[in-house]
Amino acid sequence: MEKQSAYRRGFSARSRTSLTALMRGSDAFLRDEQGSMSYFALVSSLVMMVFGGIGVDMVFAELNRTKIQNTLDRAVLAAADLDQTLEPSEVVADYMIKMGLGDALVDSTIDEGLNYRTVTADGQVEMPSNFIGLLGVETTQAAGHAQATERFNKVEVSLVVDISGSMQNNSKMDNLKAAANNFVDTVLADGSEDLVSVSLVPYSEQVNAGPDILNYLPVNWKHGFSHCLEMPNSVFSSTELDTSITYEQMQHFQWNYSGHNTLTDTVCPRYDYERIAPFSQDASALKKQINKLTPRAGTSIFLGMKWGTALLDPSTRDIASGLISDGVVSSVFEGRPVDYDDEDVLKTVVLMTDGQHDRSFRIRDGYYNSDSEYAQWNKYNLWYYLYKYVDQNKRGNFYYQKYDATTGDTLLDNICDAAKAKGIVIWSIGFEVEDHGADVMESCASSPSHFFRVEGTEISEAFSTIAHTLNQLRLTQ
Secondary structure, eight states: OHHHHOOOOOHHHHHHHHHHHHHEEEEEEEETTHHHHHHHHHHHHHHHHHHHHHHHHHHHHHHHHHHHHHHHHHHHHHOOOTTTOOOHHHHHHEEEEOOOTTGGGEEEEEESSSSSEEEEEEEEEEOOGGGEEEEEEEEEEEEEEEEEEEEEEEEEEEEEEBGGGGGGGGGHHHHHHHHHHHHHHHHHHHTTTTTEEEEEEESSSOOOOOOOTTTTOOEEESSSSSOOEOOOOGGGSSSSSEEEEEEOOOOOOOOOOSOOOOOSSSSSSOGGGOOEEEEEEHHHHHHHHHHTTTOOOOOHEEEEEEHHHHHGGGGGGGHHHHHHHHHHGGGTTTTTTTTTTOOEEEEEEEEEESSOOOOOEEEOGGGSSSSHHHHHHHHHHHHHHHHHHGGGGGGGEEEEEEEHHHOOOOOOHHHHHHHHHTTTTEEEEHHHHHHHHHHHHHHSSSSSEEEEOOOOHHHHHHHHHHHHHHHHEEEEE
């Protein structure tokens, strides 16, 4: 028994020794800092793997979102094109299918009217999560939204062309006719007629507004031979056609003298094809009138520009309504000229000349103040009459100078500035002009890039460039 007890005492002692050693070893292990970074690195690596995996999931989702968005953007732009002959919704679906995203198209809606089309599309795709699933997110989504609009803006154009006598040189009138005809065809192309109105303003030394327009203005009528107005200098500081004043009718007489009693070249153009053609969408009628134009008299660019801007100003809206009632203008243009702050309208003047301002004369009131005298000057060329019936030293009593070149330049500057202040886009063309004429026309233009100085058939290129630019400006996305 004692032997056994001794054995037990030995075993117990050994156990206590082992336990003590183990405890001492554990304590040493806990106190030993050697190799502690290995555990930190292990934990950090696990965290980095998790977040890196989450990043991969997010990058994958973003790539899919970008693919959906880019495809939707291209699809709605193609579908909104007003020249697109396919069903817009089918265009959107086809784009998505061809990019392997047929199932991602959620919805597409089409809103369209006479002059616009808006296409809206939404896409979405769900993807299984990988590392994000560790956070309890089973799927991720990639979505896109796109909208595109193409709209034909309303466009109001005043085509102001020089038909002065110098246009007979170097085939300039023929070149102008070809260029203007092409311009009309371009801006009044199929599908745009009800949106684009063109007012043709031929000018020389005066502008024949025509009886249709002048019937709606207070005018001190003197005769019925031609239909021009004398404009006070004050009106050139505004685009408005002031209806609060009574305008004096321009005298009817011929200044230019060829040695014969000719009366085809009167200061105020006398023929119907020389009148303003207001608010027109009839390309055939405009071209027919253009093709009849004939070089005549002097050059008053400022008068042509005044009428051109007036036909873009809301002050002439009542005139347009009256002309619609008279059957002269199409009813689709009721309400034009629209207000300047209408965001859907583009107002522009295309002003062309082949020269520069010169002097312009009038008969003194003492020789132009009765019906018999109005009839006399419709019968006799002024200088034919003076040479035939008036002593040389008395001829100067019959006339006076109303305008000179400096006054013309000033009045043109005034009306061009007024038009630009209203947001009217001014394109100007100097056709075989001298340096002074070029400077005056460039100053009138909205910017140097809106001015063209051309020779010969280059005028067609200028008109074509302007017409195509206008077509681009009226397409907004």
